[in-house]
Amino acid sequence: MAETRKRLLRLLGVTAVLTLLLAPVPAVAQEQQKAPVTVPALTDWTAEHGSYTYGRSTRLVADSPAERRVADTLADDLRAAGHGTVPVVRGGARTGDIVIDVRSSRGTLGAEGYELHAGKRLSVTGATETGAFYGTRTVLQLLAQGDRIPAGRTVDTPRYQERGVGVCACYIHITVPWLENLVREMAYHKLNQLLLELKVKSDAHPEANTWGYYTKDEIRRLVALGDRYHVEIIPEINSPGHMDPWIENRPDLQLTDSDGAKQPARLDVTQQAAFDYYTSLMDEYAQVFTARSWHMGADEYMLGSDYSKYPQMLRYAQQKYGPEATPQDAYIDFINRVQAYAASKGKRLRIWNDGLTGANTVPVAAGTTVEHWLNVAVKPSALIAQGYRVENAAYSLYLVRGGFHSDTASLYDQSWDPRSFEGEKLASGKGVTGAKISLWPDNGRGETENEVAVELWPALRHIAQATWGDAHPDATYDAFTARGTAVGHAPGWRDLTRLPVADGMYTFRTAGASFRAAVTRTADGYASIQTADGCLEISGGKLTLNTPLQPGVAATWKTCDASSTLQRWQLIRDSGGYELVNAITQMALSVDDGRLVQYPPDQHTPAVWHLTAH
Structure with a gap:
């Protein structure tokens, strides 16, 4: 009888274990396995037991100069976000602290990746200062949702090197507070390039100072903000087309057609004076911009016309490159001369793609980055095969004042990513540097800055997601936009819709x-x-x-x-x-x-x- 009872108990024990193993996982346990909500979404999350709690005793622990720069910026952002004043200290960490760690030995994290570990303490590790900084953006997004962060670990690295926003603050003046908001939002979502076409008020060429320019002090402050938030602000003076903001009062530099009519938007690239004028503007911009790149635009030079109306272009090209040269070679020659000048100043050149139609015999200089926005004869795959760096600046990513607006929901539902160019979908992202959205003021009175902002934020979060990680992290676009709602705006973002007086x-x-x-x-x-x-x-x-x-x-x-x-x-x-x-x-x-x-x-x-x- 006793032996029978023992066998029964052993059987019940096995049954109990099997019942426990086969039982549904409680909802709480399932929730712990999910990665915390961020934009871009975390794709590599290993959950652990417990949680990290941010509180009054939290300190930022940072030892090296690079770590302290990251910690100082984080401290300012925590205060701006309403999380109180947090001291930055050296030495050993204790429970509740946030540890900033820059270790060059963590080379697998790359130039911008980071590891975040949440437990009794919260640690952010990068191989570089930039990587550690991006880890703190994730920390801020998590704390925007509450002071408790589930325990776990992630290694988070970007898929694409260039993750950007292009803004034409050209002709139309966009306010500096609006641009400052943009820089903070970009950094918060791990975007790293603001490509800014604009006019800086010139001391060397006062005749060019038509509105809406920026003063040099305004640009210095904006660039300093970009440097602090790891957003490279790359300036653009579009040339040799769209030059009217600069040469409308310089008819001597304007291209003249065969009927003798001056073209105030087209620079005469056959003149040495035109090249000297343009490079003098580059030198003046170098006084306020710290970017490692220079954007010369180079788009739509013959928009609404053709080279045959300008016989001096063909004469110039043939004199320089021989009888087989084409008029377009004069245009490419100007690009290459600017490229060489930029390289002599330690900068890489960037251009738009639409002028590269294949009608030239002179190739664009090696090392030039091509931003592809328009479907022309020379496809992105051909540009990559020729050795050029290519960024996706597709028209489908445009926001035009009073005109075309990117359909962000549709792009998300299509799982759009930077391989999807206008006119070509690449099988691989090899050779693609990344992608950017572009804001243009084609109808300057069509919308106000505040109206543009409403359209911008969803598009900004989408391009951040598509260039950093998985292009489709959530089953629906509504679920993806809920991420943006959860993380909110960047610390220091200003609501520019508030009036200082009542109705x-x-x-x-x-x-x-x-x-x-x-x-x-x-x-x-x-x-x-x-x-x-x-x-x-x-x-x-x-x-x-x-x-x-x-x-x-x-x-x-x-x-x-x-x-x-x-x-x-x-x-x-x-x-x-x-x-x-x-x-x-x-x-x-x-x-x-x-x-x-x-x-x-x-x-x-x-x-x-x-x-x-x-």
Whole structure:
């Protein structure tokens, strides 16, 4: 009888073990196995028992200069994100600390990868300072969702070297606070290149200083922010086409057609003076930009025309390269001369692809990076086979003011990745440097900056995901966008839609002018200013990209139109009052003989308006 009971107990024991092994895994245990939510998503996560808790006693432990730079930036961002003031210390770590570790011996992490381990302490390890920095971006995203981080380990490295955003702050002036927001958002999502086409106010060529330029001090501050956040800001002066912002007042440098008509947007590449002018601008930009690359654009040189209308191009090419040369060789020659000049200054050249149609006999110089946006005869695969570095800048990734907007949801559902070019899908990513989204102001008044931002953030998160890791980490686009909601905006990001005054009736007073008007917040976060005569608007003067960008143009009262972006205004605090800055032209109002006129702030001192509420 006793032996029978023993056999029964042994049998029950085996049954109990089998029941335990075959039972469904509890939901809590399943949740622990999932990687924490980040953008880009973590693809290599090993869960462990327990969790890390961020608290009042947390310190940042960093010893080397590189580690301390990363820790100092993280400390500032933690404070900006509302996580309090965290000391940066040297020496041994204790429970609750965040340890920053830069170890060159961890070469498998590459130049930008990192390892993160969450347990009693939180440790971030990179082979480089940049890698450790990216690990801290993941830390910030996790803490944005709560002070508890599940225990586990990840090794996170990017698939592509170049992960970017291109912005044409050309013609239209984009505000520095907006660009600063962009730099912070890019770094938060591990994007590393901001390709910026813009005009820096020139000391060497004052005749070129048409609005909307940036001052050198403004650019120095923006570049310093980019350097701190590991976002390389690469400048572009588009040439030899689209040069009108620079040569509209230099007819001597403009290409002349066979009818004798000057082309203010086309630089005459057959002139040595044109090359000297362009390289002098490059030298001036080198005073404020620290990037290792130079972008010369080189797109759409013959847009709306053809080389046959410019016989001097063929003469130049044949004199230099022989009787078999083509007019396009003169264009390629200019690119190669700029490439050589950039290389002499330690910089790599970048160009757009549309001019590389195969009609040239002279090849583009080796070492040039080609940004492919348009489907032309020479495909990306051919460029790669010829040895060029190729970045995907596909038209499908464009955001155009008042025009085409990238369909981010569709791209995500297609599992778009940087191998998918316009006109060709590559089997391999070999030779592809990465990808970027591009923002263009083709209709400058079509949308305000704040409206562009609404479209930008989903596209930015998508390009970050597609260039860093798995192009389709979630089953649906809604699930992917939920990641963006979970991690929120970068620390230090500013809400530029907040008005500093409440809606209501005010008297506006400044030296030489006063009026009474109703201030009403617009849907995109600007102010409509309305009197009995209508709404305050900038109109008239010379239009550039459908926008009145001429200094000295008057602001007048027009019939109110909620769709008119030129009737939207920023109220910027200044000396106890406010400057009135147009949301599109980004020029402030001054008073001239009782008239309200717009001027760049460094040309005319903006009027300071004092508001009295009624």
